[in-house]
Amino acid sequence: MNVGVIGCLNSKNIGDYIQTLSVINLINQSYTILERESLNNYKGKKTKTIINGWFMENPLKFPPSKHIDPIFISFHINPSIEKEFLNPKTIDYLKQYQPIGCRDKYTQTLLQQHNIETYFSSCVTLTLKKRDFMDSSYKDKRILIIGAFDRLKPSIRHNQGVIKALISFIKWPYKFFNYQFKNYIFRKWLNNQNYEAEFINQIVEEKISSHSEGIEKAKSMLKKIANSEIVITSRIHSALPAVAMDKKVIFIDDGLEHINHKSRLSGLTSFFKSIKLKEIRMLNLDSISVEMKHKSYSKEIEEKIITFLYT
Incomplete structure (x- = not known):
């Protein structure tokens, strides 16, 4: 089984990789780190991917490719790009994988306004030991x-x-x-x-x-x-x-x-x-x-x- 976790190259925020490491510690098996801003271009083997964290710099790089089988948990949408991000294509994609686990109540409310099923998951970093x-x-x-x-x-x-x-x-x-x-x-x-x-x-x-x-x-x-x-x-x-x-x-x-x-x-x-x-x-x-x-x-x-x- 191929497993993917989210990484954030060119970030200056260690918090991005604290989230990545939290997921790695949970899955306890081999994995591939997939770049958050290019999930749409992934062409590898079908990969079960935990999609979490802050999304994103470029909303045109979403949704992920068909080679990614996702679970959305601890998911946050950047308010600065929310209108571009939540276009019909992305809304339909998220509905395929609902309910979406939202890291915060803001994202949860935002997705519910588009009739996407959600729940408040909180953050994967709360699972650290x-x-x-x-x-x-x-x-x-x-x-x-x-x-x-x-x-x-x-x-x-x-x-x-x-x-x-x-x-x-x-x-x-x-x-x-x-x-x-x-x-x-x-x-x-x-x-x-x-x-x-x-x-x-x-x-x-x-x-x-x-x-x-x-x-x-x-x-x-x-x-x-x-x-x-x-x-x-x-x-x-x-x-x-x-x-x-x-x-x-x-x-x-x-x-x-x-x-x-x-x-x-x-x-x-x-x-x-x-x-x-x-x-x-x-x-x-x-x-x-x-x-x-x-x-x-x-x-x-x-x-x-x-x-x-x-x-």
Whole structure:
């Protein structure tokens, strides 16, 4: 049996490959990584493929080829391309493989508006196991901070046209001050905690050029999560793996007002503690509980994928 999993070459987001690795760990057999943006061009042997994650940069590259036999689970549609994506051809294709397991409530509602049967599956990263990544470096009093301020970093939109570039240039001083001020508040609070802290990034500077590189970066990041007690992040694919590994999670939701961010979070925020940075000064780490609300979802994902592969 040929099995396919989704990869995302040229991504700078390790979270893409954390999702890939989550599926690989579930199937527990040989597999082929298929590029998300060229599923329509696949011409290999008939392949049972778990289609999950963020779709997509180019909606004209969908639906997948007839050589792919899919199950849709933890599936998210990018709001920026949803109108182009949900054309009659794609709607008919998705109906062939319904119900579609949606990673978020936004995607679920969107597909239901087109009379496509759906269910809320949550994310495959909730199936990750702490035992697969934990080692002797674990520390009780370690906080791992992963891109907690990513959404607040000011930038000038050079590649989005003159008007947007000008607007972002005008707003830059205020956004820079806001970013620096909130960073100061956070670090002052952090210094008063009796924890060792480590800062890492989920977004890398250079594009991931091979699937093996993406998998290795995902493993490295997951090991850091597994060997920490608390994770603070604004990245959903740092927060959900930490939840899966029974960690205390603090999700910073400043700067996530855009529909592209809000859509990805819908239905998932109940799995972790979500706060604004201004609230962190009042936060008592001992009061944060380890949530178990995800367990039924992770179990269902595992069962559906195994059933799909072996029937």
